[in-house]
Amino acid sequence: MTGVEIAVGYVFAWALGKAKRVGRRADEEVDRALDEAMDRLDDLVRRKLDKDTALHKLTAEAEAGLEKPSELTRQRVQLALEDAAQQDPGFAEELDRAVKQLRALSHTTGGVSAGDGGLAVGGNVDVRADHGSVAAGGNIENVTMGYGTAENPPKPGAPQG
Numbered sequence: 001m002t003g004v005e006i007a008v009g010y011v012f013a014w015a016l017g018k019a020k021r022v023g024r025r026a027d028e029e030v031d032r033a034l035d036e037a038m039d040r041l042d043d044l045v046r047r048k049l050d051k052d053t054a055l056h057k058l059t060a061e062a063e064a065g066l067e068k069p070s071e072l073t074r075q076r077v078q079l080a081l082e083d084a085a086q087q088d089p090g091f092a093e094e095l096d097r098a099v100k101q102l103r104a105l106s107h108t109t110g111g112v113s114a115g116d117g118g119l120a121v122g123g124n125v126d127v128r129a130d131h132g133s134v135a136a137g138g139n140i141e142n143v144t145m146g147y148g149t150a151e152n153p154p155k156p157g158a159p160q161g
Contacts (some may be wrong), residue, residue: 003095003100004078004081004082004085004095005078006070006099006103007041007045007081008077008078008081009074009076009098010041010042010102011042011055011058012058012061012062012068012069012074013038014041015042015058015059015062016065016066016067017061017064018019025091033105034102034105037085037101037105038102040101041095041099041102042073044091044094045081045095048081048084048088049077049080049081049084050076052079052080053075054076054077054079055077055080055082057071058077078097078120
C-alpha cells in the first residue's frame with residue numbers, strides 16, 4: 001500500500017511532537033499549515049483505527065519520549081492501516097491524499113539533510129579563500145601547501161624544483 005508506512009511515521013512523529021510541545025503551536029504560517037495537515041492525518045487514522053491496540057501502543061511510545069516506535073509496533077500499525085485501506089477504498093484515497101499533502105508541505109519547510117561527509121545547506125553559503133589559503137564548503141582532507149612561503153608562491157606555469 002503506497003503511503004501506509006509513511007503514514008505510520010507521520011502519526012508517530014505527530015504524537016511525539018505533541019507530547020514534547022504539550023499542545024503549544026508554532027506561529028509561523030508554514031508550521032501552522034504543517035500542523036493542520038498532521039492533525040488531519042492523525043484524525044483520519046485515529047477515526048479508522050480507534051479501537052486498535054497497536055495505535056494506542058504507538059501513541060504510548062511517543063508519549064514516553066521514544067525517538068521512533070518499536071519495530072513491532074510500527075509493523076502492527078502498518079498492517080492495520082493496510083488492512084483498513086484494503087477494506088475501505090475511500091479511506092485508502094483519503095490516506096493517500098493526506099500523505100501526499102504532508103510530503104509536499106515537508107519539502108517546503110526548508111528541511112535539509114546529508115549523509116556522512118556530505119554538506120546540507122538550508123540557506124545561502126559563501127565560501128572564500130584568499131592570500132594563499134584554502135576554503136571548502138564541506139569536508140576537506142589532505143591539503144598540502146608546501147610550495148615556498150605564503151608571501152612568494154610559484155607563478156602559474158613556472159617550472160618547479
